[in-house]
Amino acid sequence: xxxxxxxxxxxxxxxxxxxxxxxxxxxxxxxxxxxxxxxxxxxxxxxxxxxxxxxxxxxxxxxxxxxxxxxxxxxxxxxxxxxxxxxxxxxxxxxxxxxxxxxxxxxxxxxxxxxxxxxxxxxxxxxxxxxxxxxxxxxxxxxxxxxxxxxxxxxxxxxxxxxxxxxxxxxxxxxxxxxxxxxxxxxxxxxxxxxxxxxxxxxxxxxxxxxxxxxxxxxxxxxxxxxxxxxxxxxxxxxxxxxxxxxxxxxxxxxxxxxxxxxxxxxxxxxxxxxxxxxxxxxxxxxxxxxxxxxxxxxxxxxxxxxxxxxxxxxxxxxxxxxxxxxxxxxxxxxxxxxxxxxxxxxxxxxxxxxxxxxxxxxxxxxxxxxxxxxxxxxxxxxxxxxxxxxxxxxxxxxxxxxxxxxxxxxxxxxxxxxxxxxxxxxxxxxxxxxxxxxxxxxxxxxxxxxxxxxxxxxxxxxxxxxxxxxxxxxxxxxxxxxxxxxxxxxxxxxxxxxxxxxxxxxxxxxxxxxxxxxxxxxxxxxxxxxxxxxxxxxxxxxxxxxxxxxxxxxxxxxxxxxxxxxxxxxxxxxxxxxxxxxxxxxxxxxxxxxxxxxxxxxxxxxxxxxxxxxxxxxxxxxxxxxxxxxxxxxxxxxxxxxxxxxxxxxxxxxxxxxxxxxxxxxxxxxxxxxxxxxxxxxxxxxxxxxxxxxxxxxxxxxxxxxxxxxxxxxxxxxxxxxxxxxxxxxxxxxxxxxxxxxxxxxxxxxxxxxxxxxxxxxxxxxxxxxxxxxxxxxxxxxxxxxxxxxxxxxxxxxx
Amino acid sequence: xxxxxxxxxxxxxxxxxxxxxxxxxxxxxxxxxxxxxxxxxxxxxxxxxxxxxxxxxxxxxxxxxxxxxxxxxxxxxxxxxxxxxxxxxxxxxxxxxxxxxxxxxxxxxxxxxxxxxxxxxxxxxxxxxxxxxxxxxxxxxxxxxxxxxxxxxxxxxxxxxxx
Ligand code: FES
Ligand code: FES
Numbered sequence: 036x037x038x039x040x041x042x043x044x045x046x047x048x049x050x051x052x053x054x055x056x057x058x059x060x061x062x063x064x065x066x067x068x069x070x071x072x073x074x075x076x077x078x079x080x081x082x083x084x085x086x087x088x089x090x091x092x093x094x095x096x097x098x099x100x101x102x103x104x105x106x107x108x109x110x111x112x113x114x115x116x117x118x119x120x121x122x123x124x125x126x127x128x129x130x131x132x133x134x135x136x137x138x139x140x141x142x143x144x145x146x147x148x149x150x151x152x153x154x155x156x157x158x159x160x161x162x163x164x165x166x167x168x169x170x171x172x173x174x175x176x177x178x179x180x181x182x183x184x185x186x187x188x189x190x191x192x193x194x195x196x197x198x199x200x201x202x203x204x205x206x207x208x209x210x211x212x213x214x215x216x217x218x219x220x221x222x223x224x225x226x227x228x229x230x231x232x233x234x235x236x237x238x239x240x241x242x243x244x245x246x247x248x249x250x251x252x253x254x255x256x257x258x259x260x261x262x263x264x265x266x267x268x269x270x271x272x273x274x275x276x277x278x279x280x281x282x283x284x285x286x287x288x289x290x291x292x293x294x295x296x297x298x299x300x301x302x303x304x305x306x307x308x309x310x311x312x313x314x315x316x317x318x319x320x321x322x323x324x325x326x327x328x329x330x331x332x333x334x335x336x337x338x339x340x341x342x343x344x345x346x347x348x349x350x351x352x353x354x355x356x357x358x359x360x361x362x363x364x365x366x367x368x369x370x371x372x373x374x375x376x377x378x379x380x381x382x383x384x385x386x387x388x389x390x391x392x393x394x395x396x397x398x399x400x401x402x403x404x405x406x407x408x409x410x411x412x413x414x415x416x417x418x419x420x421x422x423x424x425x426x427x428x429x430x431x432x433x434x435x436x437x438x439x440x441x442x443x444x445x446x447x448x449x450x451x452x453x454x455x456x457x458x459x460x461x462x463x464x465x466x467x468x469x470x471x472x473x474x475x476x477x478x479x480x481x482x483x484x485x486x487x488x489x490x491x492x493x494x495x496x497x498x499x500x501x502x503x504x505x506x507x508x509x510x511x512x513x514x515x516x517x518x519x520x521x522x523x524x525x526x527x528x529x530x531x532x533x534x535x536x537x538x539x540x541x542x543x544x545x546x547x548x549x550x551x552x553x554x555x556x557x558x559x560x561x562x563x564x565x566x567x568x569x570x571x572x573x574x575x576x577x578x579x580x581x582x583x584x585x586x587x588x589x590x591x592x593x594x595x596x597x598x599x600x601x602x603x604x605x606x607x608x609x610x611x612x613x614x615x616x617x618x619x620x621x622x623x624x625x626x627x628x629x630x631x632x633x634x635x636x637x638x639x640x641x642x643x644x645x646x647x648x649x650x651x652x653x654x655x656x657x658x659x660x661x662x663x664x665x666x667x668x669x670x671x672x673x674x675x676x677x678x679x680x681x682x683x684x685x686x687x688x689x690x691x692x693x694x695x696x697x698x699x700x701x702x703x704x705x706x707x708x709x710x711x712x713x714x715x716x717x718x719x720x721x722x723x724x725x726x727x728x729x730x731x732x733x734x735x736x737x738x739x740x741x742x743x744x745x746x747x748x749x750x751x752x753x754x755x756x757x758x759x760x761x762x763x764x765x766x767x768x769x770x771x772x773x774x775x776x777x778x779x780x781x782x783x784x785x786x787x788x789x790x791x792x793x794x795x796x797x798x799x800x801x802x803x804x805x806x807x808x809x810x811x812x813x814x815x816x817x818x819x820x821x822x823x824x825x826x827x828x829x830x831x832x833x834x835x
Numbered sequence: 836x837x838x839x840x841x842x843x844x845x846x847x848x849x850x851x852x853x854x855x856x857x858x859x860x861x862x863x864x865x866x867x868x869x870x871x872x873x874x875x876x877x878x879x880x881x882x883x884x885x886x887x888x889x890x891x892x893x894x895x896x897x898x899x900x901x902x903x904x905x906x907x908x909x910x911x912x913x914x915x916x917x918x919x920x921x922x923x924x925x926x927x928x929x930x931x932x933x934x935x936x937x938x939x940x941x942x943x944x945x946x947x948x949x950x951x952x953x954x955x956x957x958x959x960x961x962x963x964x965x966x967x968x969x970x971x972x973x974x975x976x977x978x979x980x981x982x983x984x985x986x987x988x989x990x991x992x993x994x995x996x997x998x
Contacts (some may be wrong), residue, residue, distance in 0.1 A: 054937060058914075066867070718938075721977055721980075724980040728975075759972075760970055
């Protein structure tokens with residue numbers, strides 16, 4: 036598909052179709068689903084990081100008011116199957132309720148079902164569980180040692196995945212380079228933490244044999260996986276996608292929640308709903324994010340050219356596997372960032388500890404990797420005494436080099452990194468920014484400028500599965516759209532996912548309007564349930580502008596061709612002699628010889644005698660699209676194309692630090708962004724602003740902190756600090772457009788924008804501020820205390 | 836064991852409502868579960884996120900930190916009560932749509948309550964005052980930028996309308 040040049044609706048300002056229902060309080064979130072006779076769940080969670088369950092006494096709870104049932108792991112595990120394990124580790128089984136042993140503090144041990152959540156909570160307090168504490172391990176490096184306590188003894192070690200990829204002449208480059216550096220960058224355990232916790236309501240209908248599920252999900256293959264764990268055929272589970280999801284950004288997977296609630300409604304014969312409270316969400320919801328350190332080595336020359344890079348990444352996934360190890364896989368597809376580095380060694384290591392399991396987080400492991408690479412670029416610049424902008428520009432892949440294949444086998448589709456960085460520097464007036472920083476420094480405070488230039492691989496493919504698990508041959512990650520034109524001539528687009536604020540209804544109506552030349556305001560977009568849906572993979576990996584946009588365009592084009600064929604048949608001419616205009620079809624050069632939209636629609640629906648032979652009556656079309664560039668298995672060296680499109684972002688930020696308290700304040704923030712053609716600029720900008728705010732959190736505030744005995748120390752919003760409007764400054768975005776040659780309109784993905792570079796930029800700014808003191812911090816989040824301690828240590832050193 | 840019930844009368848969105856409720860029933864649970872006013876959301880139940888914000892006699896409060904019995908005799912306004920009398924969107928609601936001041940919509944009712952209360956008392960707020968007013972309302976989607984823009988736009992439009 037080729038990029039189009041001018042558009043009628045795409046790229047124009049357009050209000051999101053979804054907004055009116057939300058501003059009027061008429062959203063329909065899972066906690067708003069009230070089914071007649073519905074019961075509610077509360078959970079009993081493990082207080083130990085690792086323990087044997089000696090006994091569970093449930094009698095007092097069963098006798099409590101309003102209680103219907105108490106479920107424990109014994110019964111649950113006997114009647115359901117393990118959730119899917121992404122990597123090849125068949126013994127690392129995982130169930131919603133623990134049986135025999137608990138593997139992290141907060142793991143669910145029993146579920147109480149009662150008339151109300153309050154009564155369920157009352158009864159949960161009456162359950163007595165006797166534990167025998169076992170040794171535990173919290174530190175990932177300790178977990179890799181031979182004598183470490185095993186999280187899953189049946190697996191034989193705490194190592195889930197390890198491989199050393201070598202792409203290109205790495206050792207040779209290191210031997211010949213003029214300079215080398217090595218350092219460790221640490222990405223703290225944080226996550227997206229939506230304001231809506233996870234929830235699920237389910238109803239088993241014994242008459243039809245269908246389990247209906249309403250859940251706040253963002254999970255590919257969710258219905259299949261729930262059915263499999265419940266030992267149901269796939270067509271016994273109906274997931275309703277018309278539930279509004281109160282934010283997700285990756286984490287709302289909720290498989291264990293849904294299997295638990297599905298089992299309860301099937302067993303009890305009444306509808307059941309479970310809505311996590313905040314502690315259940317933060318501690319036992321299994322939605323914490325990457326927890327990773329990088330041992331970085333770079334080989335480079337005096338002119339700043341980087342010859343080779345070695346990355347050892349150790350990621351602590353917590354107590355169970357799921358899809359989280361794959362978050363080490365996605366970065367393979369952008370392993371050298373926007374830089375032309377000819378040789379790369381990448382050693383991903385996934386390790387289990389007695390912590391809450393990790394889940395997918397915005398960027399799927401790319402933001403931590405970008406942070407490590409961008410810290411490395413700044414360190415190279417510092418080592419050489421060069422400007423970090425010069426180092427970046429010296430190594431950027433040039434505009435004329437695209438499509439550009441990196442050592443790990445992925446081809447970048449298009450980009451103009453030099454132009455975007457220059458535009459960003461111009462927008463922030465870099466010269467005056469430097470003067471502003473130096474002025475602050477002269478006044479005795481600390482200030483630093485941070486730059487990050489990063490990629491957003493987009494188009495959500497799942498080829499990291501085949502890369503990291505040889506038993507997995509999943510090479511397609513399709514998405515689809517159904518378009519219907521009814522007898523009145525109105526257009527409806529049917530999509531196959533729930534949304535969490537990405538504006539898919541707006542996206543699809545705009546695309547259908549664009550192709551069919553009809554006003555998007557008149558186009559309705561609805562959501563199929565999983566039994567009526569076309570194949571789809573949920574809005575992950577910055578894929579919907581590309582994949583759902585492409586599928587909607589494909590279906591609309593078929594409608595257009597059908598209308599043209601009907602006109603051609605009735606004019607007894609060839610479709611080439613006709614032109615489509617605003618929904619009507621006329622003979623080229625004779626605009627009055629035409630069929631109107633209404634006439635064509637009527638023929639399609641009612642006048643079979645006027646339809647060309649072979650055409651189905653009615654007017655609808657589907658389009659199922661495979662990810663562009665998808666479909667291949669990796670080479671033996673692990674070279675692979677995972678994502679088709681690469682968006683680029685350049686962040687420039689000024690941070691001031693109060694030397695007495697260590698408090699950082701972001702004074703200026705500009706982000707240059709190139710995600711190709713924007714279908715709805717307000718939506719793209721909104722996600723980018725949100726991504727930056729989220730990145731500010733990851734850089735400075737948010738951490739799932741654990742005590743030495745394995746307790747989560749940040750289980751409330753008073754300890755897990757989400758940036759407010761006081762911490763997030765005014766943000767400015769500068770757009771640039773390098774269309775993708777691979778997509779319908781030249782669009783690329785943008786759902787992870789902002790978050791992919793903000794942590795790196797802020798870390799670089801803080802380090803620039805600390806540089807005059809000779810201090811540096813390479814571990815996120817960079818707390819006030821960490822900064823204050825670094826300043827104090829240097830001052831102390833200076834005065835002795 | 837059954838809980839003692841207490842009689843309460845609360846004016847909700849201009850309508851008198853009476854009920855007999857247990858002392859421990861939070862205002863937000865009552866609004867959502869008994870009155871089916873599900874526009875008010877729950878994000879933390881410990882007073883930090885602001886998703887549950889409603890107005891009590893015109894002042895924004897956290898409905899998760901308040902018991903229904905405490906609202907006895909007071910006026911409560913929820914997001915469902917912000918529309919114009921004819922049911923159309925208020926200037927502020929419309930401005931949120933215009934500037935894309937929301938994405939998932941989960942924090943939005945609380946944001947609308949907080950900023951409507953601000954505009955009621957200060958029709959021409961500075962950016963700093965807007966940020967201060969929403970400082971107790973967390974949004975994970977927007978980075979607050981387009982929310983601030985929405986409030987600025989609403990203030991401008993209300994000033995024009997007043998002329
Ligand atoms: S739910 Fe009330 S402040 Fe979060
Ligand atoms: S719009 Fe999603 S949390 Fe604010």
